[in-house]
Amino acid sequence: MALNPLANPKGVDLKCELCQKPAFIQCTQCRVTYYCGVEHQKADWLGIHEKICPLLVPLRTAVPFLASEEERQHRQEQLLHRQKQMIELTRTTGQKLLFEGKHEQAVPAAMQSLRFAIQVYGLASIQLVPSYLILGEASIGLGRLSQAEEYLSQAQWTVLKTPECSNAIRSKLHRNLGLLNAAKVEYDEALRHFAGDIYHASEEFGTEDIRTSGGYFHMANAFFRQNKMDTADSLYEEVTGIWYEHLSRLVQARLASPATRNGPLAGSNEEEEEGLDEAQEAEAIQVLNAIFDMRENQAGSAPESLAKVSHALAMLYYLLHDVDKAKDFGRKGVSASEGVQDEEFSRSIVEFLKVCERVV
Amino acid sequence: MAAILPAIGRHGEHLVSQSPILLNPTPPSKSAHGSANVYVHTGKRYPSKKEREKEQRKVRLRAQQSELSKNQTSYYRNSYKHNMCLDMLCEGFHKSFSELFALIKMQNEEREKAGPESVLWNQELLENECDKLDMLREQLCLVENAMRQGNYAEVYTCRFKLARYFQSTNDKWLSDHFFESCLATATGIKTDEGKMAAEGHCNVGLALEESGDLHDAAKNFENFFALTEGHEDWIFDNDKLMHCEACIHLTRIYTAISDVCKESDLSLSIEFLTKATEMSLKSGDKQLHGEACFRLGSAYEKNGDPETALTYLNKYLEICRSLRDNAEIGKACEAIAKAFEKKGKIEESIRYLEMFVEVAEQSQDEKSISRACSDLGTMFNSLGRYDQAVDYFNRSYNISRSLNDVEAISSSRVLFGVAAAHKMVQNFSQHVELGGRICMERLLEWKDNRGDEFDKELPKSERILNL
Numbered sequence: 001m002a003l004n005p006l007a008n009p010k011g012v013d014l015k016c017e018l019c020q021k022p023a024f025i026q027c028t029q030c031r032v033t034y035y036c037g038v039e040h041q042k043a044d045w046l047g048i049h050e051k052i053c054p055l056l057v058p059l060r061t062a063v064p065f066l067a068s069e070e071e072r073q074h075r076q077e078q079l080l081h082r083q084k085q086m087i088e089l090t091r092t093t094g095q096k097l098l099f100e101g102k103h104e105q106a107v108p109a110a111m112q113s114l115r116f117a118i119q120v121y122g123l124a125s126i127q128l129v130p131s132y133l134i135l136g137e138a139s140i141g142l143g144r145l146s147q148a149e150e151y152l153s154q155a156q157w158t159v160l161k162t163p164e165c166s167n168a169i170r171s172k173l174h175r176n177l178g179l180l181n182a183a184k185v186e187y188d189e190a191l192r193h194f195a196g197d198i199y200h201a202s203e204e205f206g207t208e209d210i211r212t213s214g215g216y217f218h219m220a221n222a223f224f225r226q227n228k229m230d231t232a233d234s235l236y237e238e239v240t241g242i243w244y245e246h247l248s249r250l251v252q253a254r255l256a257s258p259a260t261r262n263g264p265l266a267g268s269n270e271e272e273e274e275g276l277d278e279a280q281e282a283e284a285i286q287v288l289n290a291i292f293d294m295r296e297n298q299a300g301s302a303p304e305s306l307a308k309v310s311h312a313l314a315m316l317y318y319l320l321h322d323v324d325k326a327k328d329f330g331r332k333g334v335s336a337s338e339g340v341q342d343e344e345f346s347r348s349i350v351e352f353l354k355v356c357e358r359v360v
Numbered sequence: 361m362a363a364i365l366p367a368i369g370r371h372g373e374h375l376v377s378q379s380p381i382l383l384n385p386t387p388p389s390k391s392a393h394g395s396a397n398v399y400v401h402t403g404k405r406y407p408s409k410k411e412r413e414k415e416q417r418k419v420r421l422r423a424q425q426s427e428l429s430k431n432q433t434s435y436y437r438n439s440y441k442h443n444m445c446l447d448m449l450c451e452g453f454h455k456s457f458s459e460l461f462a463l464i465k466m467q468n469e470e471r472e473k474a475g476p477e478s479v480l481w482n483q484e485l486l487e488n489e490c491d492k493l494d495m496l497r498e499q500l501c502l503v504e505n506a507m508r509q510g511n512y513a514e515v516y517t518c519r520f521k522l523a524r525y526f527q528s529t530n531d532k533w534l535s536d537h538f539f540e541s542c543l544a545t546a547t548g549i550k551t552d553e554g555k556m557a558a559e560g561h562c563n564v565g566l567a568l569e570e571s572g573d574l575h576d577a578a579k580n581f582e583n584f585f586a587l588t589e590g591h592e593d594w595i596f597d598n599d600k601l602m603h604c605e606a607c608i609h610l611t612r613i614y615t616a617i618s619d620v621c622k623e624s625d626l627s628l629s630i631e632f633l634t635k636a637t638e639m640s641l642k643s644g645d646k647q648l649h650g651e652a653c654f655r656l657g658s659a660y661e662k663n664g665d666p667e668t669a670l671t672y673l674n675k676y677l678e679i680c681r682s683l684r685d686n687a688e689i690g691k692a693c694e695a696i697a698k699a700f701e702k703k704g705k706i707e708e709s710i711r712y713l714e715m716f717v718e719v720a721e722q723s724q725d726e727k728s729i730s731r732a733c734s735d736l737g738t739m740f741n742s743l744g745r746y747d748q749a750v751d752y753f754n755r756s757y758n759i760s761r762s763l764n765d766v767e768a769i770s771s772s773r774v775l776f777g778v779a780a781a782h783k784m785v786q787n788f789s790q791h792v793e794l795g796g797r798i799c800m801e802r803l804l805e806w807k808d809n810r811g812d813e814f815d816k817e818l819p820k821s822e823r824i825l826n827l
Contacts, residue, residue: 192430207461234452
């Protein structure tokens, strides 16, 4: 719906949701969101507005007159609760879009979450950092490095001013800073940040956790670019090892309880079984495939590394119910493991392959 | 479609002047504004001259200091451990990092588990001890480098060095950890026919022994022994023969185990002592073997099998003789005598005890003489040969007196008294029975002055009178 800024009531200055310039159109559904043009409306719609359109109405309409203090307080609480929910929703959406590689679309969601976070927690709060991080990551993905740096510096400053900030956030911040520096081809600086990422992640989850492995992977990439092959190799090995252990645990868990999963108790069992969430799935696919490609193209690499990464990939696809791909990688693993001395390992691959065959 | 990313500054003034970064990090304040420009922003009051000077001085001083790089600032900001981990990771030593990290975590966990009441709580934490951390970092990085090159011998030496270092600093848990990792490394080395593995087993065994885990220690020593078998020419760095060392360690550990189960299960204890004896024989150390035989013999004797005990004790005696160690010979004689006594062969027993006395006299070992005499005295006493018993007890008593050994004096005094009484009692009762004048006089004399005249021949008249 078209608007004319000159026709706005005095003192009312409607701005575009995305770029804060004067607005010329209005969302016809919620009627509380304004844009400078169709372009931005479309971007916002795809990014986040589609999901939150109806939810915005109660947050943005003017406060009705409430007679009693009690009512006012109640409304205040309700508002706060809604806002917190919105932060949660927008952030998850943004994160998911990032993992899917849709950096462009993640921006509106992140902006929205940042806006709500500022409203709820104020400007200097540590709660703003996740939103900054999403924005930063999206900017890196879009290749807008100076902007990314701006967001990440803001996040870093906030973290620095908050000594009690959790290690998980610190780790994430360092990872993004590392990625930024890697994108700027400043590998030494990037390595320092990845090291920070690994350190904080280890403090939080332990050194052998899949959430720590991301740091190792990025670090390996940085070393790889610096042409320090043996270091990179050893790091890739570590990453593969961590994923391998984790995935085989998950596969074991699934094989142990196949009946209950399909049975009536499937729902109650869900919580006990630790699975991979969407983000982790995306990460696993990306990381393991990258390592696999590298190993396959590397002429002098040891057969056990290739076999291991193939096995890990096979397990991953099995867990994702993609049996064909699982079998494919399983076979690759078997052929690679022929040169390996470790009997037990070869046997485990073959056994796993049999399991895959049975699934069909 | 190109949504322009909104510039960050549009959301409000909170997005920052970078200047506060130059300041020392201050605790988070409620306002996000940097404190440096407060006066300019608020504009409420123009600062006084004094304040301005102060501010200017501050700026001047800061300008004099060189600007710190990000790394340098992080050295001030983070803990020593944090910085070290970062450096290690940056250099690509991630395995060293995870090992170090795991060690620190392990210590913290154990400390938490032990609780604030325990000794562990007040112990200095590894993460605060820079020297040790430096040492760990240096060696672990060397280890990782060597690992990448596949040089396992180097890995072994580095780990071994660490283990020795922590042994010297009394960090047992760390030295244990590294000895174990040494062993793990060494078992992977195939080129030296297992010499390193043998050494590794030996070290782990010693560590376990120290922490009191005797059975596991024994297992390690057994491996050590098995690996050195057939390689009698291997030597340690300190020029000791490895195989021989293995035997000695095994002897010691078996003896220790048998000591533990001595109370509960004597036959098991004997089993271990038998093993110890075998090992001591293989070690070629005569004295060690002799001692093992002695212990085994004693155990058999205690278990009521003097026959077997005797064979081992005789072996012991033989070894002692060949070593010309008088004190040991004495000990052997004593033990053999005891075994014979148990068997009921008193004569044999006495023979060995006399030998014991003889040997002890030769070596001028007063204490042994005293003990031998008292044993002999007891023996004669029980045989009813009171004269000899009194003689020996007397001697034992005198020696203990000259040694001024209070305990020995009192015990030998009692024994001496008992034997003397035994000797006297026959004549005494005879006198009481006869009851003639002379007898009565002698009895009274004894009562008065403790003069012992009962041995004297009685006049014929007295005897006839009463018969």
